[in-house]
Amino acid sequence: MSDRKPIIGVFKYSCCAGCEFQLIFFQQYVLETFGSVDIRYCRMLQSGGVEEGPFDVALIEGTVTEEWQVEQLRKIRSVSQYVIPIGSCAVCGGVPAIKNNEQEYVVQNRVYADTSKITSIRAHSVNQYVPVDGYIKGCPMGERDLVECVTSLLLGKRPDFIQYPVCIECKLKYNICVLVAYNWPCMGPVTNAGCGALCPSHDRECYGCWGPMRDANARALADQFARMGLSEDDIFRRFTEFGEPTVEWKPGQVRRWSVVQK
């Protein structure tokens, strides 16, 4: 890939488009990014573009919530060397997947009187439909991982994504542990790092926006929350805000008696 610029396609599914904004407007290396890669398809950035590919890298943002998205995603997979989900929605379901907690039609009926035109399906992350080659996590996606991904591509090396929990970053910043010291329900121990322990550094507990850390022990943290006096509902909500469809956080999403009472 060294003799030409890598061809990149950016695709958007159900999300706020913040990751695309992060890519094209918000990060510190905007001009360098544009100079070193060939963004062939990105509707937020430019008119036209070739949707059919081929792409060296396809960046996918957003949760998959429509059937046409699944079909397009499979096509993209077949014409792309690397497929990388960007941001929590694509990586682990993110906020749009909160709707999975209830029956689809119940949620839909609250918003639309006429649901006949709605074709929405249960929210899934990208890797639940196609194999992926890495994740740029974060909500919005982390700048460090993005830069690492682009530079690795240019250098032809394997990207070194951050794979440790937020706790590590708190220690590196000499933060007081808000979970242990203040009894705040911090999601840091089960959440992937990369934000620089943003919330604990700003006097609040981590709410898990970067999604699950691989092999996280969600059960242990949920039990700890229960010992601290959080209600079952509150624990459930903490583990479903950003990682509803994930295996890692499922043990925290078990509702016991409270759900029966309703």
Added chain:
Amino acid sequence: MEARAGETVVSRTKIEIDYLARVEGETAFVVELNGVPFLQLKIFEPPRFFEGFLVGRRYDEVGDIVSRICGICPVSHMTTAILAVEKATGIEVSEQTTILRRLFSISQIVASHLVHLYSLAMPDYHGYPGIVGMQDRFGEQIGRYVRMKNVMNLLTGLIGGRPLHPVTHLPGGFTSIPNQDEFGEVLEKLKSIRADAEQVVRDVMEFEFPDFHAPCEHVALHGPQGYTINGGRIVSDRGLDIAVDEYDAHFKESEVPYAFAKQSAVGGSSVFRVGALARLNNKFDRLREHTRLLAKQAGLPQPGDNPFHNNLAQSLEVVDGIEQCIQIIESAKFEDEEIYASPEAGEGGAATEAPRGLLYHWYKVDRKGVVEQAKIVTPTSHNFRVIERDLKDLVTQHQDLDKAKLQLLCEQLVRAYDPCFSCSVH
């Protein structure tokens, strides 16, 4: 004769844009050209059902969740939701919090306007498909844009922890307050882009705006003093003057079969406009004298009824916004404070000026602090009907243009409104 006319018309009976580029979110539009112009703005952005799944979430999660409605105006959604939740649950905040919120909101409005003016709108007026290819000829403009945007993002990030989806803002106030040194640093940077800001107005003056008049009602927030952003009353240049609590009685939302976004209308029928132009039409006298002078130099008619002038209005808000930020930081002294929030059951709504115009959130919260009902009406829902009407009028007035030009003109018009389709289908 009939048949021949028919043949030539075949290629230009319809303008169909199946995926409008350089706007936030996904939309298509169809314009029928022969006979009566027929128009549909097909917002196919997939619905995410925020109002549906917010039910059952805690009052202090709402701000974090709704900021994910929009990647370009997260602060607006977050602030509006938190104001509404505070109203519903009876949480009170300090004066410092209110001032900081204003600073927070303005910083994002300026950044959002810059992104729209340079990245989304400018390529149209200079004949480029996007900003990427423009670096060689418009290096100066792009340099200015990146410089200013970085300063504004720095300010938003300083208050919120990060510029996109901030973390410090909760019902009751901010969890952490930047210290005076940090504010001092940003203040210096803000002062350094003052000259750039005036250049923004000149850059926008270079756009050749089509001569197009589309009078309608302009709705904005208006308060007793200053250029109201958060709070105030909902007013219009045609005599509307209501408290935010009366919103539901005056603004009606309706569903249309071809779009996932809902349309909003005053009194169920009137077409109205929100956004920078509407704000200027309602409270031009509240801008700084210098900004008003710039408006005169830029030749912005006052009040204005050309939707393309929304870009000019945005550039004036950039100048004014930066001055307001400087003034707030210079005059206020921010100190750390504790957040006390003990929610009670209740319901309440709040309206703010998002970059794209009037934004309304309403929540009903139970005694455990859990949301029972939610309602969100975004600026693009407010503008939906007027965009459609203006497109129709534009096409009627320019029937003789060739199809490619007319298509570009239509795209320019939609972009001039700076619509956010992600927001509109939340």
